[in-house]
Amino acid sequence: MKPFFLNLWSHCVRLTARWPSIGSIAPFIPLVAGWWIVTELEVFPRAFLPGPVDVVRSFGSLVYTGILPEYLQDSMVRLAVGAFWGIALGVPLGMLVGLSQRAHTALWPLLLFFQAIGDIAWLPILVIWFGYGLITMTVVIVYTVIFPVVLNTVLGVRSIPITMHRAALSLGASRTRILWEVVLPGALPNIVTGLRNGLGYGWRALIATEIIVGTSGIGFLMFDARRAGSVVEILLGMIILGILWYIVDSWILAPIERATGQRWGLVTR
Amino acid sequence: MKNLTIRNLSKTYFDPYAGTNVTAVHDVSLDVRQGEFVSIVGPSGCGKTTILNMIAGFIPHTGGEILLDGRPVKGPGADRGVVFQSFALFPWRTVLENVAFGPKMRGVGKAEREKIAYEYLALAKLTEAAGRYPAELSGGMQQRVGVVRALANEPDVLLMDEPFASVDAQTRMTLQEELTRIWQEKRPTVIFITHDVGEAVFLGNRVVALSKGRVLEEIAIDLPRPRSWDALNDDPRFKELSGRVLQLVRSA
Numbered sequence: 001m002k003p004f005f006l007n008l009w010s011h012c013v014r015l016t017a018r019w020p021s022i023g024s025i026a027p028f029i030p031l032v033a034g035w036w037i038v039t040e041l042e043v044f045p046r047a048f049l050p051g052p053v054d055v056v057r058s059f060g061s062l063v064y065t066g067i068l069p070e071y072l073q074d075s076m077v078r079l080a081v082g083a084f085w086g087i088a089l090g091v092p093l094g095m096l097v098g099l100s101q102r103a104h105t106a107l108w109p110l111l112l113f114f115q116a117i118g119d120i121a122w123l124p125i126l127v128i129w130f131g132y133g134l135i136t137m138t139v140v141i142v143y144t145v146i147f148p149v150v151l152n153t154v155l156g157v158r159s160i161p162i163t164m165h166r167a168a169l170s171l172g173a174s175r176t177r178i179l180w181e182v183v184l185p186g187a188l189p190n191i192v193t194g195l196r197n198g199l200g201y202g203w204r205a206l207i208a209t210e211i212i213v214g215t216s217g218i219g220f221l222m223f224d225a226r227r228a229g230s231v232v233e234i235l236l237g238m239i240i241l242g243i244l245w246y247i248v249d250s251w252i253l254a255p256i257e258r259a260t261g262q263r264w265g266l267v268t269r
Numbered sequence: 270m271k272n273l274t275i276r277n278l279s280k281t282y283f284d285p286y287a288g289t290n291v292t293a294v295h296d297v298s299l300d301v302r303q304g305e306f307v308s309i310v311g312p313s314g315c316g317k318t319t320i321l322n323m324i325a326g327f328i329p330h331t332g333g334e335i336l337l338d339g340r341p342v343k344g345p346g347a348d349r350g351v352v353f354q355s356f357a358l359f360p361w362r363t364v365l366e367n368v369a370f371g372p373k374m375r376g377v378g379k380a381e382r383e384k385i386a387y388e389y390l391a392l393a394k395l396t397e398a399a400g401r402y403p404a405e406l407s408g409g410m411q412q413r414v415g416v417v418r419a420l421a422n423e424p425d426v427l428l429m430d431e432p433f434a435s436v437d438a439q440t441r442m443t444l445q446e447e448l449t450r451i452w453q454e455k456r457p458t459v460i461f462i463t464h465d466v467g468e469a470v471f472l473g474n475r476v477v478a479l480s481k482g483r484v485l486e487e488i489a490i491d492l493p494r495p496r497s498w499d500a501l502n503d504d505p506r507f508k509e510l511s512g513r514v515l516q517l518v519r520s521a
Contacts, residue, residue, distance in 0.1 A: 169344075171350070172346070181370075186361070265404020
C-alpha cells in the first residue's frame with residue numbers, strides 16, 4: 001500500500017513540474033469529488049443541489065444557445081471599461097495627491113469620505129439619475145476600482161526615496177520628466193497592487209449591480225435563474241465567477257507584478 | 270576654468286521641538302579648482318552632508334554664496350553630478366540605462382548615449398553587467414554604477430556623499446583604488462565627503478577637516494600617484510598625514 005501512494009505522489013510531483021497549470025487545478029479535484037459524492041448519495045434533493053455533471057450539461061446548453069458567451073462578454077466588457085477609467089482617473093489623481101502636500105490636504109478627507117460610501121450604496125441614487133443601464137453599471141465599477149488605485153498610488157509615490165528624485169534632478173531631468181522617469185515606475189508596484197484589489201472589488205460590485213439593475217451579464221444570469229428556480233444555472237454562474245477571476249489574476253495581473261516590482265527587486269517574492 | 274567657490278556659506282534652520290534656531294554650517298569658505306580632488310572629513314553631525322546638499326542645490330543655503338564657474342548655484346542641475354551613499358540607482362532601469370540616463374535627459378540619441386554609457390562602463394569594468402538590473406548586483410557593483418552614472422554625464426563637479434560607507438571593508442579598498450585610477454584618467458573635479466580619515470587622505474589632493482559646522486584646517490596631501498593601499502599602508506608620510514587629520518578632527 002505504501003509504495004503505491006509513494007508512486008502516486010512522485011507521479012503528481014513530476015506531472016505538476018512539467019505542466020504547472022495542472023498544479024493549479026489539483027486543489028479542486030477533491031472539492032469536485034466531494035461534491036459529486038454528496039450529490040450521488042442524494043443527501044440533499046437533486047433540485048436543491050445538482051451534481052457536477054448537471055452543471056457541465058447546463059454549461060453546454062447555455063454555450064450552444066449563445067446566451068452564456070454573450071453574457072460573459074457583456075460582463076467582461078463592463079469590467080474592462082471600468083478598469084480602464086479607474087486607471088485613467090485613479091493613477092494621475094494618486095500621483096497628484098502623493099506629490100503635492102496641498103492636494104493631499106485638500107483631497108485626502110474627501111477620498112476617505114467617499115471611499116466609505118461603498119459601491120452599491122450608490123445604486124439607489126444612480127438608478128434614479130441614469131436608469132437601469134450601462135451608465136449606472138460603469139459608474140459603480142469605476143467608483144469601486146478607483147479608490148484602491150488612488151490610495152495605493154499615493155502610498156507608492158510617497159514611498160519613493162527622496163534620493164531618487166535628487167539623483168534624477170542632478171542628472172538633468174526636469175520636474176515634469178521626473179513624473180514619467182521616476183514617480184510612475186517607482187509607484188508602479190503599488191499601482192498594480194491597487195489595481196489587483198480594485199478589480200477584485202470591482203468584479204464583485206459588477207455582479208451585485210447586474211443582479212439589481214442588469215439586463216444581461218453573469219450576475220443577471222444567476223438572478224434570472226433564481227426566478228426560474230434553476231439551481232443548476234446559479235451554481236454554474238458561481239463557478240464561472242471564480243474561474244474568470246482566477247484567469248484575470250493569474251494570466252494578467254500576476255505576470256505584470258512579476259515583470260515589474262519583482263524583477264526590479266522592489267517587491268520580495 | 271570651471272572653479273567652485275564657496276564663500277561664507279552657512280545654514281541655519283528652525284528646530285520646532287527645541288524652539289530655537291540651529292546653525293548646522295557656520296561660515297564655511299572653500300575654493301576648489303578644476304580637476305582637483307578635495308576630501309571633506311568630519312564626524313557625524315559636523316555638517317558635511319549639509320554642505321554637499323547645498324552645493325548640489327537639494328536644500329537652500331541661508332547665508333553666503335556658492336559660485337560655479339562664476340555663476341551662483343540655484344537648485345539641482347546636471348553641472349553638478351552626485352554619488353549617493355544609498356546608491357540611488359533607478360531599480361526599474363538596467364545598468365546601461367542608468368548610466369545613459371544623464372545623456373538621455375540632455376536629448377542625446379539612443380545609439381550615441383549607449384555608446385557613451387558603454388565607454389564609461391568599461392572604465393569601471395562593468396561591461397558584463399550592462400543588461401542587468403541594480404537589484405541583481407552586489408553593493409560594491411551598484412556603487413560602481415553610481416559613480417559611472419554620475420561621470421557619464423560629464424558634470425563640472427562630482428559630489429560624492431560618503432559613497433563607500435555602506436560596502437564591506439575589502440570592497441571599499443578596491444573601490445577607493447578604482448576611484449583614484451578613474452580620477453587620474455578623467456580628471457574630474459571631485460568633492461568627496463567622508464567620516465573616514467584614511468579614506469580622505471588616500472583619495473584627496475587636499476583634505477578639509479570639519480567640526481561642528483566649521484572648517485578647522487585644510488591640509489594639502491602630497492602623496493604621489495597612482496596610489497594603492499599596498500604601497501600606502503606602511504608609508505610614513507601617509508601615516509603622518511592621517512595622524513594629523515585624525516588629531517584635528519578628534520580634538521575639536
